[in-house]
Amino acid sequence: MLVSQIDMITPSSLSECLNQLSKAGRKHKLIAGGTDAAVRMKEGKWRPEIWINIKNLKELRYIEEREDFIHIGPLTTHTDMIQSQLLQRKADVLVEAAREVGATQMQNMGTIGGNIGTASPAGDTLPALYVLGAMLELTSLTNKRTLPIEEFFTGPGRTVLKENEMITKILIKPQKPNGLGIFQKLGPRKAQSISIVNVAISLTMDNDRKCAEGKIAFGSVAPTIIRARKCESMLTLGQLNEELIQNIAKIAWKEVMPISDGRATATYRRDMASALLERGLYRLIRRWENQ
């Protein structure tokens, strides 16, 4: 398929879009910000017959708090999230992660739905969504289902999303007043880089340095994002002092299963899972104490 032969249609509503998606017998693909799709098209990897352009489906671009959840539309851009006061107050870890995605231009164009749909093990917003207990709403013309983000990915670039489905909503649990989170990323340089390892941490604090509950998710160290459940269970063992932090960090080494590639070796990735967790916990505790 040549690029010049690809058609593009632009549905004006969600229902029209779902209608288009339900049409069988042709290869189509959604395109929103295009920060992944355009690159893959150029590389020759993604050459559908039709692009379904959803960039301007305004009804899928929102951030709002309703009942017990924060609802995020899949076409919300990274910049929207960075600027959202609601997220800054109640989902700081997601704001930090969005800030680390690519460059400003990418943040302006790239969407949260796209970041999830691309299903890269290195996707920066994904670990943040994991620790915020994200649920994804998937919709087709005839069906709607909601599942935890952990169940969405099946491998690098692979998800349970069906041909006729699209992500229509992301639900996250807002942090409590004594909750705080952090996103740590190690890339080959500070800006505009793909993660070698990243980690999102979300803690609910009791008092002093005692943690009541915490979630930790790593990116870029396994076929999908992974929760570090062993480390999580140790967060509540006692005061989060230097010794406990170091012990928890050491365990991270056992929870990851990285591979070597051009960016880093597996050994270094393992070491960095521990290092980033250690650094993240130090920084979180310092933030907590300065609050």
Added chain:
Amino acid sequence: MNTKWVGKRVQRIDGPEKVTGELKYMTDYHFDNMVWGKVLRSEYPHAKIKSIDIEAAKNLPGVICVLTHKDIPGFNGFGIVVPDQPVLCSDIVRCTGDAVALAAAETLEIAEQALTLIKVDYEPLEVVADAEYALTDSAPKLHPDGNLHSHVKIKNGNIEEAFEEADIIVENTFFSPRQMHAFIETEGGWGVMDEEGFLTIRCPGQYAYRDRMQIARSLAYNPERIRVISSPIGGAFGGKDEITVQIYLALLAMHTNGRPVKIHLSREESVIAGIKRHPFKVKMKTAAKKDGTLVANQVTAIGDTGAYASLGGAVIALAIEHSCGPYKIPNVDLEGFCVYTNNGIAGAFRGFGVNQVCMGIETHMDMIAEKLGMNPIELRKKNVYHQGEVSSVGHIVKSSVGTYKTLETAENCDLWKNREKYKSEVSEPWKKRGVSLATSFHGIGMGIGLPDYGAATIELLPDGKFLVGVGCEEIGGGNSTVYAQIAAEMLNCDISNIMIVQGDTQRTLDGGTVTASRSTYTGGRAVAAAAPKMTELLIQTAAEMLNLQASRIDIRPNHIAADGQIIPYKSIHKYLYDHHQSARVEGHFYLPKEKEEIKGSGGAPHHLYGYLTHVVMVEVDTLTGETDVLRVVSIPDAGKVMNPQGLEGQAEGGAVMGIGYTLFEDVLIENGYHKTRNFTDYIIPTIRETPLIETFPVEKPEQSGPFGAKGIGEVVMIPIIAAIMSAICDATGARIFHLPATPERVFNALKDLKKQKVQSAR
């Protein structure tokens, strides 16, 4: 000297249009009737070509022509020194950047499709992936004379005796990366042949006249019938010194019925086909006495030039000439090998071999200082050569030498004086800071054996302004502004009255390359040689017009005065025009050179060198190995500074490029195939990796230069490499010998250090 323009902070004359994006680079142009050219690159890093079938490609609708080696009318090869690179391969391919065929089509997409329809039958051959392996008998020969392209050797004194008598010896092996120029404008341009067979090639380059000769040789075409326009350029740094796509454009233009043909490499193609900096392996052994006097240095440098020579021989020669730093070491044994492999193609790049050896000698200087408990500045001051002294390669340095002064300035700069205070101000407890310095130098102009000259024209224009023509292109370094400053100064006019034209075989004279940190010196001196002739022309003409003695004519700012009358330059132009006299003058000169070549050195020594000392502060995250360069002090000796603002621009750009080289950049090639494909995995510094950079020039005027200037374009990126390496060590105790110092390499060095400490504690 009291000057109005020279030495002043003059805004770049090409600044506004570049900053606003108004300037059109040559690859920005589109024409309605234009066709697109594409180059088919080799599938294998090393293979025999058994056959090439272009029928299917030719028959694709929209294809205008498909060309192979059979369509080259002249010599099928190019290369600045040895033309060993085929324009289009006929029998063997030696790297994946090799060109096998060309296609021109109505659209870029059709041209790309045409390439996929060309059937090349290859027989893959063993790949030579390592320079040291290439030198063994078992490696296949990539060129008829074998895999050793060049070998240089400089030997002085008695190295064995010196090592025996030395109090301290340090010995290490250094590995340096394959840096990419990463210019904003990838290789490209366009060509057109008119009805009368006159060929115009617009393609960014660093020497229009030489590009023209190389095109003419391949086309077997009268060079006078070819015009090459090579300026302006979206960055070059040496990467456009060699032929890039000029010959392809010329060949295609001969087959497109007069329609302009454009080629513009994608970043991916540029990564594979464009030249790179030579990766080096440098073994170095340096000896000193207890008092810090350097007594011996032994160096073996192996440079991987990839499949073709380009300027590889000259790069190795310059590396060896500079391998002992700006010091006087009496006993040296220096040897360099330039080796063919199947790893892409390496050639000219800012620094030209000096980067790779500076990291060795300067690291050794710090290791010696540390072992002797000596201040690293004191050690360097003790060993530097001064003007009139004998350098390590054994020649008397007659031109100006600023090293000592740059070291004194370093010693007194805030960062160095207060380094303990700054080092203690870490931002987080697991971070460590280090402050170090390094010094280096870089030859200016061609070495011995290559003719080196400058030429410029000045033309009086109808509106009374001056058009200054210099062959040397504006590759981004700011030479156009310097030429304008010199012309305005010497013609006693406002700089807005100076127009500049560069890099055009029809409008400028052959004035040599924009390489070797030479264009301020040579172009500037050429303008300075032409300017008095223009003044003379103005005075003589005015005298003739007024029927007065020439001595009674005065040059005033922007006009001529005589006997109370004022003659605007416009009138002088009109007079010359009416009387069929030329309004253009030329200035020529020959670059000073050393008389005697050091035996076996491949062109050493140079007559002129620029010098520079860098002081840097880094912060290392000991948890991850990330290194952050926080502050840089750049202390250049460029002779007289022509434009402080321009110098700062060079110093800052050079520092950032040096940071990239030291910490991030490397084009990875495995078994002849590129693992690095584009800027996704080729990491260059962004503004977030750019520290505070201060520039404190010391001016050691060079008598022979225009207003005392030398050159600075390359040395601005060199000592910072070693300075960062040492600062990492100062911060953490871990020494890095393999660049780039990625977080992983630094982290592993820290891990090893911990292990050593544990073991030695046992």
